[in-house]
Amino acid sequence: MKVELFVPCFIDQLCPDTAFNTLKVLEKAGCQVHYNPAQTCCGQPAFNAGFWDDAKAVAQxxxxxxxxxxxxxxxxxxxxxxxxNYYTDLFTNTSSHNKCRTMQGSIYELSDFLVNIMQAEYFGAEMDGRAVYHDSCSALRECKIKEEPRRLLSHVHGLELVEMQAGDTCCGFGGTFAVKFDAISSAMAQQKVQHALDAGAEYMISTDASCLMHLQNYIDKHKIQLKTMHLADVLAHGWGNI
Structure with missing residues (x-):
């Protein structure tokens, strides 16, 4: 299957290895992957901050x-x-309406695509340790993704996946929320990290680099023995040992 890889600006700028690992996993699933180097951003930061005209220009x-x-x-x-969910607000009754609708039906988050479209769950990954999975608000509430990442992680050799208390609550990032309400945001991160520690986790895994960045910053600041990892990095982990 031929697919286009869209690399979010967060990942492009802050954790490019996750982009490369996504490419590797997709190729291992049997996909022919193309990457357009002219791509930039989906427009979400501007949209969430209330700058809809700017968001529309980027989304266009x-x-x-x-x-x-x-x-x-x-x-x-x-x-x-x-x-x-939100391109509809930007492009309904515009000249891009039809193409927008088509894109809305053809874009997939990685775990959703692997499990439900490619029907591939095992990639030969190996990683020793105990981990919890963080349901990001976007994955759980906007994309209805819950079981797909867990099914993929269940096939990682050596990884013990456990559930943590309130695993489906927000980590506190929320884009500009973390800047405007930093005290609340930090308290939410503290609670999430504590729940992971209470579960005996060594790793926190998620589908969203923004959540992981927020949590890792809190972890590093307080010198906590815990590491965050993107799902793509876990699925590509340990291939050199096979």
């Missing part, structure tokens, strides 16, 4: 960069949720 660029028959896969539930 994204729409124009892909053919209508293109399947797009991204290692970000928040970007997927932005396109699927």
């Amino acid at each position: 660029k994204m729409i124009d960069e892909y053919d209508e028959d293109t399947i797009i896969v991204t290692p970000s539930a928040s970007c997927t949720g932005m396109v699927k």
Whole structure:
């Protein structure tokens, strides 16, 4: 299957290895992957901050960069949720209406695509340790993704996946929320990290780099023995040992 890889700006700028690992996993699933180096952003940061005109300009660029028959896969539930749920607010009754609708039906978050479209769950990954999975708000509430990441992680050799208390609550990032309400945001991160520690976890895994960045910053600041990892990085882990 031919797919286009959309790399979110967060991942492009802050954790590019996750983009490369997404590519590796997709290729291992049997996909022919193309990456358009002209891509930038889905428009979500501007949209969430209330700058809808700016968001529309960025989103229009994204729409124009892909053919209508293109399947797009991204290692970000928040970007997927932005396109699927909020592009409607930007492009309904515009000249891009039809192409927008087509894109909304052809963009997939990585775990959703692997499990439900490719029907592939085992990638030969190996990683020793105990982990919890963090349900990002975008994945759970906007994309309705819950079991897919857990099914993929259940096939990682050596990884013990356990559930933590309130695993489906927000980590406190929320884009500009973390800036405008930093005290509340930090308290939410503290609670999430504590729940992971209470579960005896060594790793916190999620589908959204923004959540992981927020949590890892709290972890590093307080020198906590816990590590965050993106799902794509886990699925590509340990291949050199096979």
